[in-house]
Amino acid sequence: MNKATKNIRRRDFLKLLAGAYAYATLGSPGLAGAQTTRYGKLADTTRCIGCKRCMSACKRWNKLEVERNELVSDRETDLSAQNWVVVNLRADAKNVTQRIYEHWACQHCIQPACAGVCPVKAITKLPMGNVVINEKKCIGCRYCYQACPYKVPRFDFEKRVTRKCHLCYDRIPLLNYMKPACVEACPVEALSFGYKHEIILEAKKRIYKEKSGRYILGLKEAGGTDMLTILPTKPKDLGLVVAPQKVVNHNMDKLRITGAGFMGASVLAGLMYTYASLTRKNTKDDYGNPDKETS
Amino acid sequence: MATRTKKHLDIIFNRIERTQSFYVWVSILVAVSGLALYAILMSLIYSLEIFEFSAQVIWATMVSNYVFLVVSSTGLCIVTSLGHVFGMQRYELIGRRGVFLALITIIFGMISIGAHLGHPERAMIFNLLTPNFLSAMWWMGTLYSFYIVFIAIEYWLLARPELIERSDQAQGPEKIIYGIMAFRQLDRLKIGPVLKNHKLLQFIGAAALISGLSAHNTLGALFGHIEARPLWHGSYYPIYFLLSASFCGYALLLAVSIASYKIKKEEIPEDYQSLIFEMAQVLALLLSAGLLFTAYKMGFGLFTPEKVKPIMLFLKGPFSQAFWLFEIAIGTVLPIPILLWATKQKNIIGVLIASVMVLVGVYVMRYDFVVAAQVYPVIKNGLPSYLPAFMEVLFIGGVLGALFLTYVLGEKFLPLKEEHHH
Numbered sequence: 001m002n003k004a005t006k007n008i009r010r011r012d013f014l015k016l017l018a019g020a021y022a023y024a025t026l027g028s029p030g031l032a033g034a035q036t037t038r039y040g041k042l043a044d045t046t047r048c049i050g051c052k053r054c055m056s057a058c059k060r061w062n063k064l065e066v067e068r069n070e071l072v073s074d075r076e077t078d079l080s081a082q083n084w085v086v087v088n089l090r091a092d093a094k095n096v097t098q099r100i101y102e103h104w105a106c107q108h109c110i111q112p113a114c115a116g117v118c119p120v121k122a123i124t125k126l127p128m129g130n131v132v133i134n135e136k137k138c139i140g141c142r143y144c145y146q147a148c149p150y151k152v153p154r155f156d157f158e159k160r161v162t163r164k165c166h167l168c169y170d171r172i173p174l175l176n177y178m179k180p181a182c183v184e185a186c187p188v189e190a191l192s193f194g195y196k197h198e199i200i201l202e203a204k205k206r207i208y209k210e211k212s213g214r215y216i217l218g219l220k221e222a223g224g225t226d227m228l229t230i231l232p233t234k235p236k237d238l239g240l241v242v243a244p245q246k247v248v249n250h251n252m253d254k255l256r257i258t259g260a261g262f263m264g265a266s267v268l269a270g271l272m273y274t275y276a277s278l279t280r281k282n283t284k285d286d287y288g289n290p291d292k293e294t295s
Numbered sequence: 296m297a298t299r300t301k302k303h304l305d306i307i308f309n310r311i312e313r314t315q316s317f318y319v320w321v322s323i324l325v326a327v328s329g330l331a332l333y334a335i336l337m338s339l340i341y342s343l344e345i346f347e348f349s350a351q352v353i354w355a356t357m358v359s360n361y362v363f364l365v366v367s368s369t370g371l372c373i374v375t376s377l378g379h380v381f382g383m384q385r386y387e388l389i390g391r392r393g394v395f396l397a398l399i400t401i402i403f404g405m406i407s408i409g410a411h412l413g414h415p416e417r418a419m420i421f422n423l424l425t426p427n428f429l430s431a432m433w434w435m436g437t438l439y440s441f442y443i444v445f446i447a448i449e450y451w452l453l454a455r456p457e458l459i460e461r462s463d464q465a466q467g468p469e470k471i472i473y474g475i476m477a478f479r480q481l482d483r484l485k486i487g488p489v490l491k492n493h494k495l496l497q498f499i500g501a502a503a504l505i506s507g508l509s510a511h512n513t514l515g516a517l518f519g520h521i522e523a524r525p526l527w528h529g530s531y532y533p534i535y536f537l538l539s540a541s542f543c544g545y546a547l548l549l550a551v552s553i554a555s556y557k558i559k560k561e562e563i564p565e566d567y568q569s570l571i572f573e574m575a576q577v578l579a580l581l582l583s584a585g586l587l588f589t590a591y592k593m594g595f596g597l598f599t600p601e602k603v604k605p606i607m608l609f610l611k612g613p614f615s616q617a618f619w620l621f622e623i624a625i626g627t628v629l630p631i632p633i634l635l636w637a638t639k640q641k642n643i644i645g646v647l648i649a650s651v652m653v654l655v656g657v658y659v660m661r662y663d664f665v666v667a668a669q670v671y672p673v674i675k676n677g678l679p680s681y682l683p684a685f686m687e688v689l690f691i692g693g694v695l696g697a698l699f700l701t702y703v704l705g706e707k708f709l710p711l712k713e714e715h716h717h
Contacts, residue, residue, distance in 0.1 A: 080350070117520065119433035120421035137421055140343075140413015142353045143432050149523045151673045155353055157344035160413030241672055248522050251429055257519040258431065261512035261533025268537050269508070272373065275577075276381035 038129040040199035041167060041183060043103040044206065044230045046214070047190035050074065050087055050101035057185030058085045061168065079104070081156030084165040085182050090238045100232055102240065103191065105182070106131060106152045106165040107218060107225035113249035114144035114153055123153075129196060129226040130167040138162055149222050149243035167226075196226060203228050223247030316558075317707075324700035331693020334686050335410055343413065348684040352669045356683040357411035359665040360691050362514070363543075363658055364404030364698075365439065366536060369511040370544020371397035372446060372503055374574075379453075379493070380500040385570050388713040392555075393548050394450045395711055396702065400547075401443055403698040410690065431517040438510030445503035452496045457710035511540055518668075526605035526668035531595075535588050542581040543657050545574055550650035552713065553643055555706055563643065567713040572638045575646045579634040582653065586627050604671050613681050614667050617659050626656015 052071055059066065062084065070077040070086070077086040085105040092098040112131045115123040122137040123144060133144075133153065138161035144153040145162060153162040168180035178184065183193040192202065200219070207214040207230060215234055218225040221243040236242050338345055348355060375393035378386030409415040418436070427433050455477050462473035481487055489495055515533030522528050549571065556563045563571070596606035609618040630649035637645025662683075670678060683691070705711060 078350075113523065116427075117430050117432065119427055119430045119436060120418070121425040121427045122421070137417065137425070138413070139415070139418040139421065141418070141432060142413075143430075143517075145353050146521050146669075147523055151351070151523070154350075155343075155413070157342040157347070160343055244522070249520055253522065254429065254431070254516070254520045257530045257533060258513065258516045260530030261516050261519070261537075262509070264534035264537050265508040265512050268373070268541070269504075272377060272381055276377060276383045280383060 037127065038196040038226060039167070039172060039193065040129060040196035041108075041180065041227045042192045042199045042203055042230070043227065044190045044192075045100040045102050046210070046230060046232055047188050048087065048101040048103055049188055049190070050089065051187065052087050053185040053187060054103060054182035054191060055083065055085050055087060057181040058165070061171070061181035079152060079154055079164075081154045081159070081163045084163070090240070092233050093237045093239065094233070098232060100238070102231075102238065103182075103229070105227065106167070107150060107222065107227045108165075108167055109222045109248070110224045110226065111222075111247045111250075113147040113149065113222070113247075116249050116251065116254075117143050117147040119143065126169055128169065128172055130169040130172075131164075132166040132169050133162055133164060135159065135161045135163065147249055149248045150241055199228060203230055206230060220245040223250075317703075320703055321700065324696045324703065327696030328693050328700055330689045331691075331697060334690035334693065337686065338410070345686040346411070346684065346690065348680050348682070348687070349678055351673060352666055352678060354411075354665055354669065356662065356687040356691050357407050359661040360694065361404045361408040361411070362665065363661045364400045364407060365514065366511070366540045366657075366661075367543045367547045368397045368401040368404065368442075368446075369507045370540040370542070371400065371548055372442075372507040372544070373541055374544045374548055376500050376504040379496050380504055382497075385566065385573075388564075388567050388570055389548060389552065391450070391453045392552055392711045392713065393544075394446060394453055395705055395709065396547065396551060398443070398446050398450050399698060399701045399705070401439065401446065403694055403701075405439070405443070406697075407691070407694050431513045431520050434513040435510055435517055438506050438513060442503060442506040442510050445499055445506055449496070449499045449503050452490065452499060454710045455490065461710070508537070511536060518664075523672070524668045525599075525601040525671060526596075526664075531592060535585075535592070538581065538585055538588060539657065539660075542578055542585055542653060545578040545581065546650040546653035546657070549574055549578065549646055550654060551702070553647040553650070555711075557644075557647070564713055568641075568643070571643065571646055572641065575634045575638050575649070578650070578653070579631045579638075582627050582631050582634075586623075586631075589623070589627070605667060608667050608670060609663065613678070614663050617663050621656050621659035622663065624656075625652050626660060627653075630656075 050073055052073060055077075056071055058064065059082070064082045064084065067080065067082050069075050070083055074089055076088055077083055079086055085103065088102050088104065090100055090102045092100075108125075108129055108131045110125075112123065112125055115121075115125055115131065119141065120137060120139055122134045122139070123131065124134070125131050140155065140160045140162065142153075142155050142162060145151060145155065153164040155161075156163050168178075168182075171178040171180060179193040183191040192199065194202070203216050207216060213233055215231045217229040217231055217235055217240075218227055223246055231238060231240075334346075346355075346357060347353070371393045375386070375390050375397065377383050378388070378390050409418075412418055422433065422436055426437075458473050458477035459479060459482075462470050462477060462479065465473060481490060512533050515536035518524075518527040519529055519532045552567075553563070553571065593606060593610065596602040608614045630652045633645055633649040633652070636642070637649065666678075666681070
């Protein structure tokens with residue numbers, strides 16, 4: 001091997017390394033979606049009977065308080081620091097007779113916007129798929145709430161941290177492979193849990209069997225999420241929050257915005273320089289001082 | 296011993312002009328600052344929830360107050376660095392007052408956001424231990440920490456010659472205190488001549504300006520990054536924040552310095568008077584640029600589907616009064632003719648009134664900017680209230696009161712006046 005080829009090879013290798021690093025840090029939905037060791041949760045709203053057993057199971061396992069009357073059937077509930085999972089009755093705007101119970105919780109995005117904005121890396125996407133807030137590290141700035149397209153992380157005013165569903169990361173790795181508390185509690189198998197690729201297949205199978213018009217929420221929303229929801233119709237008709245069908249807060253987008261700001265700052269500095277140099281002559285006239293710094 | 300201490304204290308207190316108005320001012324401001332302490336105490340005893348007027352509007356007055364104060368601080372840094380960084384000698388007049396104001400506004404801004412955070416103590420630790428370089432908030436916190444250090448050194452360097460002078464002239468404890476503040480023993484070391492060199496001041500000023508502008512830019516980016524909030528998202532706010540910082544800095548400096556002279560019934564130095572009118576003209580120019588930016592934001596927003604709803608909140612919705620009356624009329628449009636008229640008539644009071652109007656407008660604008668963006672996309676039926684909660688008002692009033700108190704004391708004991716010294 002002569003010196004020239006060795007040099008080229010090294011350069012190529014460095015390029016590849018830099019490219020791979022940039023790819024990994026700046027975001028790569030394809031890469032993240034291809035993993036087959038991740039878990040996913042499937043909620044089938046067409047099967048849900050609205051018993052809210054998932055909510056009480058979640059509260060029991062995660063030691064959350066019952067706030068008001070949220071465990072009563074058909075009572076409209078919002079996500080909160082004590083309600084990590086909610087079940088709400090939703091009507092189709094186009095077909096009012098069609099009503100579903102919507103099981104709603106953290107969607108566990110493949111590229112979570114919340115983890116990207118947390119200043120202290122208190123939020124992590126585990127390899128298993130769970131997006132988990134480290135409550136011992138959270139500084140309580142609530143930036144994750146602002147960044148989340150679904151507004152899932154809610155602030156706990158007592159503990160002064162943000163809390164949300166963590167897909168029972170403390171149950172999954174246990175010896176006997178326990179499913180998340182909500183999935184375990186569902187009496188009608190409206191919730192299921194398994195490897196992500198199996199869950200996607202299962203969801204597609206179910207909507208293939210049924211009438212058309214059904215929709216799988218989470219395949220494309222926010223760049224893909226590890227929680228899928230089968231809806232009878234489009235999410236917009238049900239009055240749900242619609243996330244864009246791309247990664248939210250993509251790192252390139254952040255770079256673009258910050259870069260524009262820095263360009264603005266340079267322009268401002270340039271304008272200040274121009275203002276100073278255009279009017280410096282006045283200074284000399286006003287005070288009769290030479291145009292030099294004095295101490 | 297006791298008699299000696301009493302004698303020293305007597306000397307210190309005798310130096311304070313025993314005017315009634317000074318005591319009235321200080322006691323009012325101390326009382327108002329006490330309210331903030333009360334609010335913080337209540338939040339610790341009960342829950343942080345007392346500061347929230349809606350569980351879904353999770354950032355409210357404390358964040359907007361923080362934004363207002365740190366933006367003003369950056370603006371003051373921009374204005375003052377025209378003097379000792381860009382070499383405009385007439386702007387060196389305002390150096391000390393401007394930099395002192397920049398220092399105290401950023402500190403009280405940080406106090407405001409610190410009380411808003413759930414765990415400010417963790418923020419300091421984990422900012423160092425586990426930084427997230429992709430988060431604008433991390434950059435903002437870190438860069439503002441640098442900025443505070445630089446701006447504090449800058450003020451110290453600016454004030455040092457006069458502190459030494461005062462220490463030379465004074466006697467007793469005052470001499471010692473001013474000597475310690477100026478670190479007089481440094482003069483005997485090799486660093487002594489370096490401290491007197493204007494180049495060092497220029498360097499520190501440039502460092503403060505660069506860190507301040509960068510921190511400020513990441514503050515704008517903090518909001519701009521959030522794709523889930525249509526009103527904030529985009530590169531508009533990082534740029535607009537720079538512009539609004541400039542006019543906020545000019546307005547605050549003009550308002551505070553003119554008011555200080557007027558309240559103390561002192562004559563404004565002639566060279567400072569001419570600078571005031573020049574600054575008033577620049578402020579009018581910046582305000583008209585700001586008006587163009589606002590028109591662009593509204594026009595552009597109306598043609599961007601996801602931004603229409605939040606923009607309409609301003610144009611016709613519950614924020615319309617705040618927008619049209621405060622943000623546009625009082626904050627931007629009316630001050631321009633007042634400033635131009637005052638410059639032509641050489642009317643200092645006119646400049647003061649216009650600057651105060653700008654500050655009021657900007658304060659309301661910050662509140663609208665923070666709160667209105669959070670109405671969409673989640674809250675369906677509008678907010679229960681568009682006004683801050685009572686405890687928030689107590690806290691914010693207290694923080695602003697403490698800020699004024701610090702300024703009044705600084706005005707009394709520290710060199711802030713507009714004077715040339717070579």
